[in-house]
Amino acid sequence: MSRFYxxxxxxxxxxxxxxxxxxxxxxxxxxxxxxxxPDTDFAAATFNLERGGHVYSRITxxxxxxxxxxxxxxxxxxxxxxxxxxxxxxFVAITAILQQGDHIVASTQMYGGNIxxxxxxxxxxxxxxxxxxxxxxxxFSAAMQDNTRLIxxxxxxxPGLDILDLEAIGSIAADHQVPFMVDxxxxxxxxxxxxxxxxNMTIHSVTKWMGGHGMAIGGVVVDGGNFDWGATDKxxxxxxxYAPFSGMNIxxxxxxxxxxxxxxxxxxxxxxxxxxxxxxFLLLQGLETLSLRMDKHMSNTRELLKFLxxxxxVAWVNHPDLASHSSHGMAxxxxxxxxxxxxxxxxKGGRDAGKTxxxxxxxASHLANVGDAKTLIIHPATTTHSRIDAEALKAAGITQxxxxxxxxxxxxxxxKADFEIGFRAAQKFADA
Amino acid sequence: xxxxxxxxxAGVTPDPxxxxxxxxxxxxxxxxxNSxxxxxxxxxxYSRSGNPxxxxxxxxxxxxxGGVACVAFGTGMAAVQxxxxxxxxxxxxxxxxDVAYGGTYRxxxxxxxxxxxxxxxxDTSKPEQVTAEIRKNTVLILTETPANPTMxxxxxxxxxxxxxxxxxxxxxxxxxxxxxxxxVLELGADISIHSTTKYIDGHNATVGGAVISKSQEHHDKxxxxxxxxxxxxxxxxxxxxxxxxxxxxxxMDQQSANAMAIAEFLESHxxxxxxxxxxxxxxxxxxxxxxxxxxxxxxxxFEVKGGLAAGKRLMDKVDLWSLAENLGSVExxxxxxxxxxxxxxxxxxxxxVGIIDxxxxxxxxxxxxxxxIDALSQALELV
Numbered sequence: 001m002s003r004f005y006x007x008x009x010x011x012x013x014x015x016x017x018x019x020x021x022x023x024x025x026x027x028x029x030x031x032x033x034x035x036x037x038p039d040t041d042f043a044a045a046t047f048n049l050e051r052g053g054h055v056y057s058r059i060t061x062x063x064x065x066x067x068x069x070x071x072x073x074x075x076x077x078x079x080x081x082x083x084x085x086x087x088x089x090x091f092v093a094i095t096a097i098l099q100q101g102d103h104i105v106a107s108t109q110m111y112g113g114n115i116x117x118x119x120x121x122x123x124x125x126x127x128x129x130x131x132x133x134x135x136x137x138x139x140f141s142a143a144m145q146d147n148t149r150l151i152x153x154x155x156x157x158x159p160g161l162d163i164l165d166l167e168a169i170g171s172i173a174a175d176h177q178v179p180f181m182v183d184x185x186x187x188x189x190x191x192x193x194x195x196x197x198x199x200n201m202t203i204h205s206v207t208k209w210m211g212g213h214g215m216a217i218g219g220v221v222v223d224g225g226n227f228d229w230g231a232t233d234k235x236x237x238x239x240x241x242y243a244p245f246s247g248m249n250i251x252x253x254x255x256x257x258x259x260x261x262x263x264x265x266x267x268x269x270x271x272x273x274x275x276x277x278x279x280x281f282l283l284l285q286g287l288e289t290l291s292l293r294m295d296k297h298m299s300n301t302r303e304l305l306k307f308l309x310x311x312x313x314v315a316w317v318n319h320p321d322l323a324s325h326s327s328h329g330m331a332x333x334x335x336x337x338x339x340x341x342x343x344x345x346x347x348k349g350g351r352d353a354g355k356t357x358x359x360x361x362x363x364a365s366h367l368a369n370v371g372d373a374k375t376l377i378i379h380p381a382t383t384t385h386s387r388i389d390a391e392a393l394k395a396a397g398i399t400q401x402x403x404x405x406x407x408x409x410x411x412x413x414x415x416k417a418d419f420e421i422g423f424r425a426a427q428k429f430a431d432a
Numbered sequence: 433x434x435x436x437x438x439x440x441x442a443g444v445t446p447d448p449x450x451x452x453x454x455x456x457x458x459x460x461x462x463x464x465x466n467s468x469x470x471x472x473x474x475x476x477x478y479s480r481s482g483n484p485x486x487x488x489x490x491x492x493x494x495x496x497x498g499g500v501a502c503v504a505f506g507t508g509m510a511a512v513q514x515x516x517x518x519x520x521x522x523x524x525x526x527x528x529x530d531v532a533y534g535g536t537y538r539x540x541x542x543x544x545x546x547x548x549x550x551x552x553x554x555d556t557s558k559p560e561q562v563t564a565e566i567r568k569n570t571v572l573i574l575t576e577t578p579a580n581p582t583m584x585x586x587x588x589x590x591x592x593x594x595x596x597x598x599x600x601x602x603x604x605x606x607x608x609x610x611x612x613x614x615x616v617l618e619l620g621a622d623i624s625i626h627s628t629t630k631y632i633d634g635h636n637a638t639v640g641g642a643v644i645s646k647s648q649e650h651h652d653k654x655x656x657x658x659x660x661x662x663x664x665x666x667x668x669x670x671x672x673x674x675x676x677x678x679x680x681x682x683x684m685d686q687q688s689a690n691a692m693a694i695a696e697f698l699e700s701h702x703x704x705x706x707x708x709x710x711x712x713x714x715x716x717x718x719x720x721x722x723x724x725x726x727x728x729x730x731x732x733x734f735e736v737k738g739g740l741a742a743g744k745r746l747m748d749k750v751d752l753w754s755l756a757e758n759l760g761s762v763e764x765x766x767x768x769x770x771x772x773x774x775x776x777x778x779x780x781x782x783x784x785v786g787i788i789d790x791x792x793x794x795x796x797x798x799x800x801x802x803x804x805i806d807a808l809s810q811a812l813e814l815v
Contacts, residue, residue, distance in 0.1 A: 025461065
């Protein structure tokens with residue numbers, strides 16, 4: 001099964017061969033640690049990667065493999081590796097190719113966990129990062145150093161929702177012979193297939209829209225299969241003999257899926273950030289309705305944008321699909337079906353108004369996740385970003401009145417009615 | 433092969449596709465058929481009628497009980513109901529142990545009675561009373577032994593002989609002792625019933641039931657009823673039960689040893705009025721319990737001096753023991769049957785069969801027995 005099938009067909013079938021023993025229509029949940037070998041030659045060949053097959057569920061598992069192949073097919077990549085969380089995916093993807101002394105150029109507008117990883121954790125292992133505003137193409141070029149080994153960003157930035165110019169940054173990466181890695185969590189392959197625009201690998205927190213139901217934590221790294229690791233000597237983890245596998249040269253043996261294989265051989269074996277088979281099963285189930293859900297997420301988002309723009313108590317609305325957004329042109333180019341279902345907006349009356357709005361809505365859930373089937377809201381100034389000073393808040397693009405909204409799949413009229421309750425409660429601050 | 437080997441390996445073979453040492457969880461509704469002519473060639477069509485994960489558990493339990501086959505149910509009560517519906521029609525009559533789980537009593541008196549099925553609750557500890565209750569329309573005898581909660585013990589071989597003489601089906605609820613301690617089919621019963629929720633799972637993780645038949649004819653009737661009424665076990669539950677079942681023998685041995693020590697402790701305690709545990713010499717049917725089964729299990733009950741009020745105070749105050757329904761788990765549980773498990777049995781009937789108001793039921797778990805005894809000792813101080 002390959003790219004000849006449409007997106008919806010792939011999201012239902014890719015990666016699954018119907019169970020040969022009983023014909024079970026759903027993917028079996030291989031809740032097992034190990035796999036019995038028919039004989040020692042078979043075992044040795046499996047261990048040496050001379051043949052495919054499962055050895056131990058930390059490294060591969062048949063249920064998780066179905067999810068990996070399905071996501072790879074949806075992204076149009078050569079292979080994928082699932083991990084226990086989205087953060088684990090980012091970590092294993094970076095550490096598979098970078099080492100002490102290496103350097104990353106990354107966007108400033110990213111999930112806080114990604115920023116923290118690059119700012120605080122990776123430097124402990126000698127990997128440094130220069131952060132550049134996502135729309136500052138000149139800045140990306142200028143930040144490239146001799147030891148730069150990766151460009152990293154999120155297509156839809158967090159929290160400003162600025163859109164990365166994938167082709168332009170991809171060509172900067174290509175000029176410097178470094179890969180371009182994009183966290184595509186907010187867009188999913190349904191809204192944008194990043195690999196078609198010069199991106200070499202994508203990362204997802206599958207916890208979010210891909211799984212879609214807030215049930216299971218998981219991550220994935222997709223290998224685009226479109227980076228020439230052998231063109232330079234910058235990536236010895238892939239292009240030089242790998243001692244644990246009898247000096248195997250991963251680039252020569254695995255070519256377009258060398259990057260994914262390196263993650264499998266090292267990160268899954270030695271770090272063990274493994275996805276559980278049950279989570280893979282639940283996430284597979286979520287993926288089956290990805291396109292339907294994303295269409296509804298986007299239609300609800302469009303309705304709410306209209307509603308918020310016309311509401312007298314709303315000070316401002318931020319979303320790339322609005323003509324007023326500085327990334328509107330990029331959004332039309334890369335995200336024609338819609339630029340994701342995250343909206344930020346300001347409630348007139350500042351910090352107290354934002355807080356009061358959140359405390360009074362009933363249907364929308366007040367929590368820090370995004371990408372659930374249910375509508376989620378949070379007031380960053382009093383929660384996720386409450387411990388940082390005013391200047392740092394401003395630098396992060398967070399204002400005191402800002403509310404971040406992850407638009408769910410409810411009847412949009414009900415979401416609007418719920419927001420009216422919040423606005424009525426916050427009215428007194430707007431008037432003050 | 434021995435019981436411990438079979439409890440681990442029976443019914444389970446490595447997955448032929450991947451070698452997976454554990455049976456996969458076939459969380460699927462349906463099965464793709466190769467062609468119309470090959471329909472059901474791989475054995476499965478729809479998960480109500482059969483599921484490979486559930487099948488592995490069924491094969492394991494059938495092996496452990498020494499039956500031909502097993503039907504796994506969604507709950508223990510579904511298993512009891514499955515047996516009754518498989519053999520009883522309107523106008524038929526069944527004899528049930530007069531001490532049995534309150535849910536069994538409720539099913540007979542409040543539900544199946546509405547469909548014209550008659551029940552007599554007989555003292556199955558006296559086989560002659562079973563004979564005396566047999567009518568022309570009697571079809572089934574259901575014995576629960578040891579019985580919940582009084583531990584009344586019935587002679588399975590004797591009742592099976594009576595059933596055979598009269599052409600009746602004899603089913604035994606073997607939940608309290610499991611096939612590890614009590615081989616009811618070998619003793620002569622036709623059918624063994626389990627709440628797998630209890631010792632077979634053993635970890636308070638699942639709710640489930642099972643019916644194991646000695647003959648294919650009986651099994652087919654039970655399987656037909658299940659497929660018709662749909663009270664199936666889910667694959668996820670079957671998988672968890674398959675794992676729990678692997679340690680059945682070691683759990684039963686240790687929990688029984690703990691129960692014996694606790695029974696002896698209570699029997700010697702000045703604040704305890706009476707203790708009832710089949711392993712105690714003072715247990716009225718100690719000899720039958722010793723010959724019919726190879727262990728005494730981990731269920732017992734006692735009465736605190738001061739009756740109901742004292743017992744309630746003890747149950748409210750005791751640490752470590754969880755005040756909860758269920759039994760048979762690795763966690764020790766303490767239960768007041770009159771207000772909890774047997775609340776649906778009328779007071780007069782309870783009194784008649786010996787479920788006294790002050791009865792405190794213990795399901796002894798796998799904790800260090802010193803800790804369990806300390807907790808009871810401290811609670812008794814407060815009474």
